[in-house]
Amino acid sequence: MSKETEFYNYITSLPEETLTQVKGKPLEVLKLIDEYPQSFMNIGPYKGKHIVAKIKEKAPKTMIELGGYLGYSAVLFASEIADDPEAKYYSFELNPEFAKIANYVIGLAGLSDKVEIIVGKASYNLPAFRKRLFSEKKHYTALDFIFIDHWKDMYVPDLRVLESLNLIAPGTLLVADNIITPGAPQYVAYVNFSPDEKKLYNETTANPEGKEFIGRWNILYSTKTIEVVNPKNNHKDAIEVTKCVDYFSG
Numbered sequence: 370m371s372k373e374t375e376f377y378n379y380i381t382s383l384p385e386e387t388l389t390q391v392k393g394k395p396l397e398v399l400k401l402i403d404e405y406p407q408s409f410m411n412i413g414p415y416k417g418k419h420i421v422a423k424i425k426e427k428a429p430k431t432m433i434e435l436g437g438y439l440g441y442s443a444v445l446f447a448s449e450i451a452d453d454p455e456a457k458y459y460s461f462e463l464n465p466e467f468a469k470i471a472n473y474v475i476g477l478a479g480l481s482d483k484v485e486i487i488v489g490k491a492s493y494n495l496p497a498f499r500k501r502l503f504s505e506k507k508h509y510t511a512l513d514f515i516f517i518d519h520w521k522d523m524y525v526p527d528l529r530v531l532e533s534l535n536l537i538a539p540g541t542l543l544v545a546d547n548i549i550t551p552g553a554p555q556y557v558a559y560v561n562f563s564p565d566e567k568k569l570y571n572e573t574t575a576n577p578e579g580k581e582f583i584g585r586w587n588i589l590y591s592t593k594t595i596e597v598v599n600p601k602n603n604h605k606d607a608i609e610v611t612k613c614v615d616y617f618s619g
């Protein structure tokens with residue numbers, strides 16, 4: 370049995386008294402994950418708190434994440450928009466088993482009406498998602514916040530999908546995890562490219578997620594790597610915090 374399924378069995382069979390104590394309390398639910406004897410590949414409280422600070426500053430309305438796993442980041446970040454009736458968090462998750470566990474965790478945290486899990490490969494689901502946003506809002510909407518935390522070799526291809534779908538515009542905030550461990554050097558290079566470098570890269574590197582998703586060379590980013598040390602094990606990692614600042618018109 371996978372450790373994720375074992376966790377699901379554990380959390381769904383907690384005594385009624387414990388469940389009542391944590392129900393509707395996102396941070397208490399996350400504590401159950403943090404204190405579980407096995408560790409999981411989630412953002413965790415230390416890197417998480419830097420991202421929460423950015424979310425507080427921005428007050429985003431439309432948020433997505435690529436890679437939902439067991440719902441930890443969705444609960445931590447969506448709890449920041451819990452009181453905003455216009456705000457919503459969409460979590461793209463490949464694995465239906467993980468999505469089932471995440472749905473339970475999100476429900477326990479009282480965030481089912483704020484978070485929607487979209488199951489399947491993100492690049493496959495994003496075009497329909499964009500159409501849906503447009504029809505629901507009746508106007509073009511770029512994303513306010515994007516958390517990129519799926520497989521590292523997918524960061525650049527899926528960023529190019531998001532750019533090609535015009536889901537990134539000035540004001541969009543992107544945060545990518547695991548910049549040091551295991552590392553995402555291609556992603557860091559991509560968000561640091563000059564327009565000319567990006568144009569060359571996009572024209573000469575086929576996107577494995579679809580040749581139509583070439584990317585947009587004229588999107589300008591301002592980006593910063595923020596290192597975070599986990600005080601419990603001295604493990605160092607970093608997040609890349611990137612803001613779309615303008616379109617290049619030169």
Ligand code: SAM
Nearest residue numbers: 411412436438441442462463490491518519520
């Ligand atoms: N963001 C989560 C958190 O902090 O709680 C952790 C995400 S975990 C590091 C990576 C997840 O990405 C896995 O659950 C995996 O199934 C999912 N994944 C990998 N490739 C994907 C893709 N192309 N589309 C959507 N999800 C993907």
